Amino acid sequence: MEAGFLDGTQGPLFHVLHPPRTAEAKGCVLYVPPFAEELNKSRRMVAEQARRLAAAGYAVLLPDLYGCGDSGGDLPEARWDGWLDDLRLCAETLCERFPAPLYLWGLRTGCLLAGALAQGLQVPPAGLVYWQPVSNGKLFLTQFLRLRMAAGMMGGDRETTTELRNRLGAGETLEIAGYALTPHMAQALEAARLSSPPQDTPVHWLEVMQGDAPQLPPASQRKVDDWREAGANVHATVVSGEPFWSTQEIRTVPALWQKTLGCLQRGSERAVAGTSPTTQPLVSVIMPAFNAAAYIEEAIDSILAQDYPNKELIVIDDGSSDDTVARVQAYGDRVRLLTQANQGSAVARNQGLDAAQGAYIAFLDSDDVWLPGKLTAQVGYLEAHPEIGMIYSEWLPWKPNESGHFPAPENMVPNLAADLPPPEQLPIVPEGSGWLYNRLLFGSLLHTITVMARRSLIEKVGRFDPELKRGQDYDYWLRASRQTEIRQIDRIFALYRLHGGGCINQWPDVNYEQLVVEKALARWGLEGPDGGRSDWTAVQRRLAYACFNFGYHHYWQGHPKLARRAFLTALSKHPLHLPSWRYAGLSMIKSMVRG
Template identity: 30%
Template sequence: MPTVSVVIPSYCHAPFLARAIESVLEQTRPPDEVIVVDDGSTDGSPEEIRRFGSRIRAVFQENRGTCAALNRGMAMAKGEWIAIQNSDDAWEPQKLERQLAVCDRIPGCGAVHTGVRYMDEEGHLLEQPPGADLSRYEGRARGDLLPVLLHCMPIAVSSAMISRGALQLTGGFDPLLLGMGDWDFFLRLSLHAAFEHVPEPLTWVRKHRGSAGMDPSRLPSDWQDRDWRILAGSTMPAAARALFQRAREGRTDRREAARSLAALGFLYTLGGDRRRARAALVLSARLDPLRWQTHARLALALLPARRRRDA
């Protein structure tokens, strides 16, 4: 049976941290090690962590961000598989067991993620959570996810378990990213590995007032613009070229790749980056010259900025 390490980055989630750790320790297939990296919490989280004693490996560092905490924990991990758990989320008891069964049945996959449910501060089910709702995602969730991840992020990071080999090829999380680090990481991982998926909602994602997505004080006000510049300027162009090449070589469906590149071009257009929008849309048109939507978006990207606003 392969070994599993769990890495929990912790930052100021004291009310939820014990449940996050307990849900990992209560797995029907217990992990081989649990590493909690506290990223300079000031709310009592260190005391919660110390309460678990030798059942976990605890690390305390100055505040450097979630991605840096994840990288430190993954560097310490000894398992053949590394699962991530956010410090305010929780797992169903069968999560690791179900994921490892998939790994045993389908050797060679680089990551396995699960379905999700959402809960509030009290742990009650949220049928309509604020913000992104991955529980309603109906697109492709397994196999080659490069065409999907190029323009959207359908994976909850707390649901993911990653092979050591895929992690080594991907290179960890980018510590410069504040809120889009998971999207960037899984997009880069999709360049090297295939994904598998357990549809059961075995991961609980908590929505609460202190979460990064709902508490503006946890991140700089311009974090989305800063993150997008990094993601759109580096990872996405490389991924777009890789997808185009795969499609030309017959390793990815040409039409699906064309749709994905067109969607990326539209994202660039919305962000005002006409040069990269045109580059993505041209690649899309080369793969599927008869797709009229791509040509319409390309025409929009070619319009001067003022005329685009008038249109």
């Protein structure tokens, strides 16, 4: 982070610069702050967003407007047109240092300035990001004047907004909530309207509303609809949270940080490289979801934030009873939503496979997240190695802290994108790569949320087995391992969320792990497609341990009869396994006591 002053047109401009934490900038982001106290209330939100954008490869400039914050002058000396000239200077300075596409990011009245600036730039910005935009300066001025009215009522005064406007019109400067409002500034606000975006400049309209299923306010929706009818490319999103720009205490809305990052990253790779997304292979991402409202937005955002441009996301709702569907629908045409009665994740993934159009297929569960660079790295690796049909990566468990909150993903694996070599040079994990059939007999090496496969391989392997309520992915990797060499990239690209509602905490009544392995052995035996052969005794012991583990969990969950059967099966495969003897006896006693 760098702090300093620029020589503005009205006087010195204080600014904070967050340089990109990557070798080259993906884009330049110029922040346009709001008016009066809203600037101070929002500083924490803005500073954290800037840090996150810089970590993702963006150069971010946060200026204080002249007469505001730590910049020179006092507010009565500032002029609206002077602010526009200063912002133009900031944009030129930022892009001169970091030659990359320019994005304008405004908050509240800052959106009025950003919109006007966008129309006046010689080269239109690559995108506009509007946080809680004020579209009508006259209405904002009325609300601002009401702060004076409210304070006056407490002292016995009963001024109206009309009277206050008349005093401003007569040349009087008014003090409102500790800020001096000059006639010139009032006149500029009165006349300001949110400008239509330049042609082909996408607009990301982001609002924060309170409630479980917030909706865009009617006035905002009308503006968005009008722009869309005029041919503008507008993406409107609402996140749940408190109005951080006006709350008494300083507040943050973490969901807004991730949404904003996703908005900027979509298409930024195309802007930097000058590559059309249609020239790159399409990746279809399949996400089954069941009662996932608590986490699905983070999962979706982590996909949309991937810098690989040519992707489609297919969410299959498996009969959710919460507002999962509504949360997905809020993304509009950026996400394709399919629905079905509750039939399990295997059926949901199969429906996704049927709908997928991509040359590559990837998977993410609705409560997990991807880290930056996953799609670009995996597509690049497969493009460079046409003999490989499937790849996967490393992952990390994602646990809540003592307060029950999950750490920010970028704090789990910092500077991931900055450390990535070219995709074709990505290192692999030797022990997790190769013809994996024999190794997979001893455990499911692949985690579904890290996998990418060629469509041609998917067509050979077929569909997920809907009879397997658990382990359908393990079964799929075993089947795939008969068709292709599989490689593991030596990079962490996904976080697996550990929470009370996950399947890892709920044991089924069927030992699907044993079932999957025995099914593979019955079909293909001990010999892999590369000629390697597994030891029969070792495989039997592996199955014995799976049975013991299954029985152990059910014993402590209060199912002694089910546990006893599992321990006896374990002993049939590994008679010398003493823990199985011990727990077989204990489960028999517990069964007899319970009758």
